[in-house]
Amino acid sequence: MTSISPGWYATRPVARLAELGTNGVVRWRTFSDEDCVNLSHALGMQDTPAPDALAFVAARSSVLGGHRMPPGAVMAEIEWVAHVEVPADLTIGATCDVSTRTDSRGRTWVTATVATVTTDGHPLADFVFRFLWPQEAASR
């Protein structure tokens, strides 16, 4: 496959670390039945009506704030702690806090901590994403 959605190239990469996360705001996303079908298909779980991974997708979206990953960024680790099933209304809110650290080799690590909730505010799942961030992007 060599064709890329034009939308991806239209989405600019994260330019500054400050663009990551939600800055305390809950970012809501309502998924469609078609999203469920696509996700179930991707996971080979065709008989699952509301895949748990919808929470994961909402969480990841909250990390990047509508941008795409900068070239050279590497996903190093993901933690996923589930609380309850994805709600029937398929609406998920996510807040994302971001921190950075520099290791002894001078590399920048970005940790994004995401909490997802249902529309009634019930905790859905928590996530931690750890990225090795490219130096040229880390300096901005």
Place this chain on the structure above:
Amino acid sequence: MTTVRSFQWTPDEPELLAWGTVSEDFNPLHFDDEFCRRTSVGRRVVFGALVLARVQAESRGWSSPGLPRSVTLRFLAPMPVGSELAVTLESVNGTVQCTVSAEGRVAATGSVTHPSGGSRAAPDQRSPTP
């Protein structure tokens, strides 16, 4: 050490496209052969997030009903598109450890826990242990 579940999986193009569509992630690292030839890996790679989500989905139902409490994966090496992923979940000292191998090397490791905090033997294995 007891294998509680193992499966092999070669994520295909429709699965990658379905994941990219829902997650709105069309990073050329996953879709563009020409772009990837200029990268250090040289080939397209599977979404690590998709692999984590599959491990989570495979871990459902060990304790009834449902959700695993937590799933963690650390990504150690690229998982090239087209390569068969061998996923093994083993009970080690009360926790379930996960290993994902691709092309003969370990590509990711992690763990799965259930609400009780311990490991659960899978009631069935969807594919035989290699």
